[in-house]
Amino acid sequence: MPPKRKASDIGSARASKISTPNPATPVSLRSEDNDEYLSGSNNQSDQDYVSGSEQEHINRFKKKTAFSSYSSKAKTNRARPSIFGSKDFSYLSLKPDHDNRPLWIDPSVSAGSKKGPKITLESFSPLAAQAEDFLITVAEPQSRPIYLHEYRLTEHSLYAALSVGLSGQDIIRTLEKLSKTPLPTTVSDFINRHTKSYGKVRLVLRDNRFFVESEEPTIIQMLLKDPVIESCRKEGAEVVQGTLANKAVVISGTSDARGARQTADQPGQNTEAPKEGRETKEDEIMKALRDEDDEEDPSKQTHSFEIGPNTREKVAERCLDIGYPALSEYDYQNDRVNPDLKIDLKPHTQIRSYQEKALSKMFGNGRAKSGIIVLPCGAGKTLVGITAGCTIRKGIIVLCTSAMSVFQWSNEFKKWSDVNSGDVAVFTSGEKEKFRGQTGVIVSTYSMISQTRQRAHDSEEMMKWITSREWGLMILDEVHVVPAAIFRKVAENVRAHCKLGLTATLLREDDKITDLNYIIGPKLYEANWMELADQGHIAKVQCAEVWCPMTIEFYQEYQSLSSRKQALLYIMNPTKFQVCQFLIDYHERRGDKIIVFSDNVFALKQYAEKLKKAYIFGGTGQQERIRILENFQHNDAVNTIFLSKIGDTSLDLPEATCLIQISSHYGSRRQEAQRLGRILRAKRRNDEGFNAFFYSLVSKDTSEMGYSAKRQAFLVDQGYAFKVITQLSGMESLPGLAFKTLEERLELLNHVLLQQETNADIANIEQIDEDLFSGRSGALNSHGKKKALVRRQAGSLADLAGGGQMAYKEQNVSRNKQLKKDRGPQSEYFKKEARARERRRKARQKEQADAAGVD
DNA sequence: TAGAAGGGAA
């Protein structure tokens, strides 16, 4: 255990070392020679600075240095005021007992922004656990390494906090209590601004129709004046008045009564042993803070208007935009319209503490809220979904990304709950079942539901059946895919009272992830991976990045190539291959099961064939896949498999304990996290001192390094430390090490370049034909850029690699055309590409024709 | 069972 450093220690240590320039007169002190700040004492500025009491002096130091650990820029000892820039908060005074308070709160909030203040938690503080429970309720975790956790208050995180029953005042009060400085007014303003209009508008589903509802007629009027919302109002629909239905039943209970009711609904939770700290500190905070004044008058009038079909999402988005988030909470206990489903957790089913915590966010006030729960892979997302279903006990629809997970879900339902197997139906292209009873569980895929093209007859029937009913709960597995244009239609097509999104990695490389806030709902819970690992729910992982130097011949070629062609070179770097071979050998001898990932199929095959291991990629047949996976799982002789991107999502991988990544898709953080997730569920995690291993092989001094850093960002935020390995001892002496001689390496280089050339060559031919056909000379594309025509570097190749053995000879264009005609069986890929190109060309022509027609 | 078609990720 490393020593726990307190901010105060840091502060005083630095105070004795560095000089203290006066922040008020930084210009005069900013000499060209920075050393002035580091060595010797600058008495003059010291004098200026110590204007108040000695205590104040120290306080300022503490504050300044602690805030400097805030910003990653300030890692050096060069603690100059200028480096704080706008982040110089020395004007805030510290509370006398600030050592005992765990939070630093950044007061800078830009007006009107939805992003609120940043909060930094000292995780070594005695109050950290309590503060963390509070923070995951009200803020979004940004980064959680070992000592300092960063959170951020956002509009959405505040909404989520309010929906579990906190009020704006509660949040302000608790922050004030935990903060080292008095709570800046900018922060309390931000909280007030975003909490005052919360809960005024509801979006309710009644009789399979959507209504916007509020208790205040003025708000309804205000919404109707908004052009966007007005346009979504169903034609001719008037504002109708009603009374809140039976709210008294729900609200009457105190939080204790509610707890009792909930556990009565979920016997599984009841049997959960208290050893994992059921009564969390968070609960205590919640109890202490919960406003008891949310008792609603059951006779309250409501005003509502109906909105047109398929406008729900638009209305929700607009309401959020104008600061009146439309809640859609489902009062499932008082739903007398939809038939109940007989489903309960089996008695032996145990819910883990964090799963329960997640669910308590969802059912916080006795109603079911829509939202997203983020749990790492292998932490039992399915069980969370099933438990939610067992609580609501109405019709359940589950959507997943692939047909395979459809069957997994349906099996999990039968495994963990006592639902009649006749009540669980699956809907995929292969099987179309309906449940026999009035209601039940249906499991399907996103693409089945969002299919726009013509459907087979029975599929059509099935869709009608699904869309014509109201669902109590819609579970969206792998919810991060939903923002894609096609999948988000699902939320419209299927009408559900409550939507629960589940994912391990709530991030995308595009900016659509925030759309989930109105498509589904806010993030309700996000687990701390490190904490789960410490508790033994998921495996502990040692992450390492291995830097493999490029061999000279490869690096020379690398530098001479265009960036696109460089990729294959750094993937096929012989040193990388040797490292891979060494690691496989090492871990196989330890008895690990190893998965090697490569995004590049060519490299995948080369590596696997050279090392004589099995590999699976998109083109591998179904039978073959199953055979390989089964061998990997049960046959002790098969300990290593190579997988392409196919392993990221669509394979049900057996457990592995070691993972090696030799090439990856640019900077995808999601992919990195997902791959790591493949080893998190390793069973041996309960052994003393057991670790799983995650290696990322990177070619040194290539663009791969940059991608690698970006990919790791998410995992680093989760608290994983990446070790950098530059030297593997004993690698050189490994028997049978590949590519030891220059000849071998040159041969490999040759092979790689040849592969590239063939690839590029065919593409170029296609390009020429296309240009000929479209009557253009190929000189310019629509952007006015020069299009790449046939360009080759035959000279450099021959020089480098002893071109005598080369199978490739340069051909002129007409010869290429001839070749194209004579070309034997094309690879599947090129056929597909040709089709895609053809499609694109047609689309372009059509566009041009259309444009001409308009003119 | 393969292939055609549409689509996603980044």
Next chain:
DNA sequence: CGGACTCCCTTCTA
């Protein structure tokens, strides 16, 4: 900011 790139998925049809 939109397209090129490359791999992958799913559905339906022949």
